[in-house]
Amino acid sequence: MDGQMPVSNIMGWPDQKAAGQPIEEESPIDDEALVESLRSGDPGAPARFFDAYGRYVERLLVRVLGPDPDLEDLLHDVFAEALGNIEQLRDPTRLKGWLTRMTVFIARGMLRRRRRHGWLAFVPDEELPLMPSPSTPPEARDLLNRVFAVLQRLRPNHRIAFSLRYIEGMTLPEAAEASGVSLATFKRWLKASNRAFMSSAQRIDRALYEELLNTPRWGSLP
Amino acid sequence: MSKRFEKLGAEVARVQDETLADGTRRAAVRRRLLLGESRSSPPRSSRWEPTLAWVGAMAAVVLAVVVLWPSVPEPIAYRVEGEAESRLLDREIAAPNDGARSIAFTDGSAVRLSPSARARVRQLRIEGATLVLDRGEATVSVQHRDTTKWSVEAGPFLVRVTGTRFRVGWQPEAESFELEVFEGEVRVRGPSLPERTVRRGQEVRQNPAATVEPKPEPPQVEEPIRERTALPEPHPRKQTGTVTPAGAPSYEPPAVPTPSEAEAPESTRPEQDPEASAKPSSAEPPSWKTLLDRRDYSALLTELGPEQLEQAIWQADAAQLLDLGAAARELGDARAGSIYTAVRSRFSGTDAAADAAFLLGRMQFHSGAHRSSATWFETYLRERPDGRLAREAAGRLVEAYQHAGDTDRAHEAAEQYLRRYPNGPHAGLARSVLQ
Numbered sequence: 133m134d135g136q137m138p139v140s141n142i143m144g145w146p147d148q149k150a151a152g153q154p155i156e157e158e159s160p161i162d163d164e165a166l167v168e169s170l171r172s173g174d175p176g177a178p179a180r181f182f183d184a185y186g187r188y189v190e191r192l193l194v195r196v197l198g199p200d201p202d203l204e205d206l207l208h209d210v211f212a213e214a215l216g217n218i219e220q221l222r223d224p225t226r227l228k229g230w231l232t233r234m235t236v237f238i239a240r241g242m243l244r245r246r247r248r249h250g251w252l253a254f255v256p257d258e259e260l261p262l263m264p265s266p267s268t269p270p271e272a273r274d275l276l277n278r279v280f281a282v283l284q285r286l287r288p289n290h291r292i293a294f295s296l297r298y299i300e301g302m303t304l305p306e307a308a309e310a311s312g313v314s315l316a317t318f319k320r321w322l323k324a325s326n327r328a329f330m331s332s333a334q335r336i337d338r339a340l341y342e343e344l345l346n347t348p349r350w351g352s353l354p
Numbered sequence: 355m356s357k358r359f360e361k362l363g364a365e366v367a368r369v370q371d372e373t374l375a376d377g378t379r380r381a382a383v384r385r386r387l388l389l390g391e392s393r394s395s396p397p398r399s400s401r402w403e404p405t406l407a408w409v410g411a412m413a414a415v416v417l418a419v420v421v422l423w424p425s426v427p428e429p430i431a432y433r434v435e436g437e438a439e440s441r442l443l444d445r446e447i448a449a450p451n452d453g454a455r456s457i458a459f460t461d462g463s464a465v466r467l468s469p470s471a472r473a474r475v476r477q478l479r480i481e482g483a484t485l486v487l488d489r490g491e492a493t494v495s496v497q498h499r500d501t502t503k504w505s506v507e508a509g510p511f512l513v514r515v516t517g518t519r520f521r522v523g524w525q526p527e528a529e530s531f532e533l534e535v536f537e538g539e540v541r542v543r544g545p546s547l548p549e550r551t552v553r554r555g556q557e558v559r560q561n562p563a564a565t566v567e568p569k570p571e572p573p574q575v576e577e578p579i580r581e582r583t584a585l586p587e588p589h590p591r592k593q594t595g596t597v598t599p600a601g602a603p604s605y606e607p608p609a610v611p612t613p614s615e616a617e618a619p620e621s622t623r624p625e626q627d628p629e630a631s632a633k634p635s636s637a638e639p640p641s642w643k644t645l646l647d648r649r650d651y652s653a654l655l656t657e658l659g660p661e662q663l664e665q666a667i668w669q670a671d672a673a674q675l676l677d678l679g680a681a682a683r684e685l686g687d688a689r690a691g692s693i694y695t696a697v698r699s700r701f702s703g704t705d706a707a708a709d710a711a712f713l714l715g716r717m718q719f720h721s722g723a724h725r726s727s728a729t730w731f732e733t734y735l736r737e738r739p740d741g742r743l744a745r746e747a748a749g750r751l752v753e754a755y756q757h758a759g760d761t762d763r764a765h766e767a768a769e770q771y772l773r774r775y776p777n778g779p780h781a782g783l784a785r786s787v788l789q
Contacts, residue, residue: 203379204379276370298362337702
């Protein structure tokens with residue numbers, strides 16, 4: 133690991149747990165009123181809908197897919213689907229959960245298509261994921277790429293389970309709801325994802341694998 | 355174990371959150387939604403079928419935008435021969451069995467479907483469109499503009515266009531793909547077909563029984579890919595790898611490029627493995643392991659399926675991977691970046707990983723991502739401050755910041771360069787930055 137910041141160092145940064153928690157929108161959203169205005173054809177409603185949930189949906193997609201050249205199209209797809217199906221939402225107070233399921237559904241579809249066409253896993257030069265910002269250490273970007281290189285080898289359902297539970301920081305019931313499966317099924321997926329992640333890391337990223345095994349180096353772990 | 359994953363996931367999320375601070379992507383999507391552009395992909399499931407309410411709501415949005423913001427440019431539209439102008443997406447356009455059918459676009463581009471061909475317009479943008487060729491042949495003429503973004507999807511193949519005329523064919527039953535370029539050039543990629551440029555006079559054919567067969571390139575066509583010299587074409591296959599004694603897997607770093615050499619491929623080396631030129635007599639295609647052992651990187655890239663290539667990538671040693679990346683760059687193969695990234699993942703902390711950072715910096719520089727390029731050069735310098743590529747990386751860092759328009763950092767990089775290499779090949783550039 134000479135010359136490259138160990139995962140343990142990066143993971144020692146403060147507020148690491150909070151990072152995975154949902155970022156609350158700046159102002160409370162009246163979902164019922166929003167849905168009503170969408171259904172009534174209020175021309176300003178789609179913009180308000182996107183302003184309310186655009187960041188949240190984008191974050192979910194980033195959690196599941198990582199640095200991905202198709203994020204913009206997928207974000208568009210989620211809102212286009214949601215706007216087109218708003219009449220099917222039975223309980224307007226559950227708008228966010230409905231949108232979450234739709235986002236996960238669309239992300240899963242993308243992962244499945246990619247898995248069928250393995251060549252799509254490679255991105256063109258000009259679409260290589262760039263540094264998130266000049267202030268982001270390259271080591272952090274490296275970590276991101278390494279983790280998603282491992283996740284890329286997982287089955288879509290397992291990858292989604294891992295991303296929602298560990299990266300987005302959802303509780304098990306929340307993640308099961310978002311995935312559209314029972315809690316028991318989600319737990320099975322998660323267990324399988326844990327095994328698959330370690331197995332893949334062992335094969336393709338020995339350093340990450342050993343860091344995960346070597347918990348004392350992380351210091352703060354129980 | 356789950357606690358460990360929670361820690362790891364939380365850190366990944368923290369890094370990701372930095373990307374989310376940039377609202378560029380959201381702003382672009384918001385604009386697309388309010389402009390009424392339909393999604394770029396076809397419906398994914400009947401579970402989310404569009405409804406009349408959606409059409410009504412979006413029509414109202416479009417109307418409001420037109421009234422309130424009349425100067426907003428609209429996506430282009432198209433007119434199928436004998437029909438009215440339209441922006442309908444994913445509607446099947448079929449040519450009759452006994453005749454062709456034309457589609458004219460408002461940006462001046464045109465598509466002619468051969469008899470029995472079927473196509474759909476998947477996306478309409480201000481700068482172009484995406485056409486899906488479901489079957490048959492189409493002759494496409496795209497009007498070139500600086501911002502043109504046109505593409506044609508034919509089965510799993512993607513043809514990207516900025517301005518050209520070409521014929522494309524797709525037969526789904528035979529999984530047969532054909533492309534012939536009449537004017538300009540296009541980029542094409544598909545399964546077992548690494549992304550490449552196809553120029554005027556060249557053809558690409560691919561089906562399960564035949565592989566890519568580009569015709570000889572006209573000599574007067576200007577080479578559009580920088581850093582691409584003396585490229586071996588996929589057929590006839592040509593050995594491009596390096597010669598390493600058998601049983602010597604140790605990594606040898608690439609030669610230090612001088613500024614004049616810096617545009618050359620990173621591992622175009624004169625020697626050839628005499629064994630590599632001897633093709634197997636068997637009809638069986640060689641395995642990835644055979645090709646890797648032979649260091650036949652060109653064949654690895656052009657003849658293997660994605661899964662086999664991935665296996666090779668995860669089994670190759672560092673030197674092989676760097677050579678594979680170099681071969682990919684020489685071939686104009688878009689997977690070079692992924693290969694170098696694999697070097698950094700698999701061999702983190704080694705000289706090879708540091709060199710991969712340098713090479714990624716060069717790639718990003720030439721793709722115009724100067725700030726990201728600078729980050730990779732800095733990564734190299736941090737990991738190997740006295741490495742054999744350190745002087746070149748330090749000089750490239752000055753260039754990268756200069757091109758990125760970051761005067762302060764260019765100034766700082768130039769000062770550091772001159773302190774360490776006052777007579778180095780980038781000294782002149784560094785002094786000019788400081789003036």
